[in-house]
Amino acid sequence: MIRVLLADDQALIRAGFRVLVDAAGDLQVVGEATDGQQAVDLAHRERADVVLMDIRMPGVDGLEATRRISADDDLAGVKVIILTTFESDEYVYQALRAGASGFLVKDTEPAELIQAIRVVARGDALLSPSVTRRLITDIASRPERPPAGDRDPGSLSSLTDREREVMALVAEGLSNDEIAARLFLSPLTSKTHVSRIMTKLNARDRAQLVVIAYESGLVTPGHREAR
Numbered sequence: 292m293i294r295v296l297l298a299d300d301q302a303l304i305r306a307g308f309r310v311l312v313d314a315a316g317d318l319q320v321v322g323e324a325t326d327g328q329q330a331v332d333l334a335h336r337e338r339a340d341v342v343l344m345d346i347r348m349p350g351v352d353g354l355e356a357t358r359r360i361s362a363d364d365d366l367a368g369v370k371v372i373i374l375t376t377f378e379s380d381e382y383v384y385q386a387l388r389a390g391a392s393g394f395l396v397k398d399t400e401p402a403e404l405i406q407a408i409r410v411v412a413r414g415d416a417l418l419s420p421s422v423t424r425r426l427i428t429d430i431a432s433r434p435e436r437p438p439a440g441d442r443d444p445g446s447l448s449s450l451t452d453r454e455r456e457v458m459a460l461v462a463e464g465l466s467n468d469e470i471a472a473r474l475f476l477s478p479l480t481s482k483t484h485v486s487r488i489m490t491k492l493n494a495r496d497r498a499q500l501v502v503i504a505y506e507s508g509l510v511t512p513g514h515r516e517a518r
Contacts, residue, residue, distance in 0.1 A: 294321045294337065297320060297324065298330035309323070321339055327351030328350060334360055342369060342371045355389075358389045358390060361389060367495070370393075370496070372394070376396065390499070415497060458500060461485060462505060468481070
């Protein structure tokens with residue numbers, strides 16, 4: 292059972308999400324938060340697997356709450372999906388840099404929302420091609436790439452040539468199966484490479500790998516591996 296926490300200051304929104312989530316046989320709502328700090332506290336108490344996090348909430352907003360969850364070793368297994376009515380490039384960028392595993396607008400179809408929770412819960416990033424393109428464009432438009440937190444881009448030196456190749460394809464938005472097909476690997480080998488890369492770079496998920504790939508200069512906007 293996937294344990295889901297709802298964080299939104301609007302009761303009607305939370306009620307709607309609860310109905311959708313609880314109707315899925317493999318999902319269960321374990322708590323509701325009305326602000327970011329409460330979301331962090333409930334994530335600790337309820338040991339949620341996935342948090343559906345609104346950005347605009349009173350007090351501690353969703354982005355700051357996501358940063359706190361991502362920085363807390365005790366919450367290493369908690370994944371955050373940012374949900375908002377504001378489909379802003381800046382929100383997408385900030386959400387992923389804060390440690391979110393995905394970003395959805397609130398008018399997402401119910402079936403897509405449920406599938407998004409399942410995708411993120413199993414450790415994959417919810418990065419649609421459109422969101423990935425916007426993230427890349429946003430990074431490219433900045434005069435200087437922002438610092439990658441405590442992660443030194445030089446740490447990419449720990450990657451093998453094959454791992455760098457795999458990471459570049461992750462940054463392109465490819466799934467493990469697509470990477471396997473591109474590089475003539477088995478899906479299991481592709482998954483193993485991605486897992487090792489995340490371990491070496493101390494990345495929570497594929498979303499962070501995309502950010503690291505572009506901020507470190509491993510991949511540049513417009514770059515594509517030869518097919």
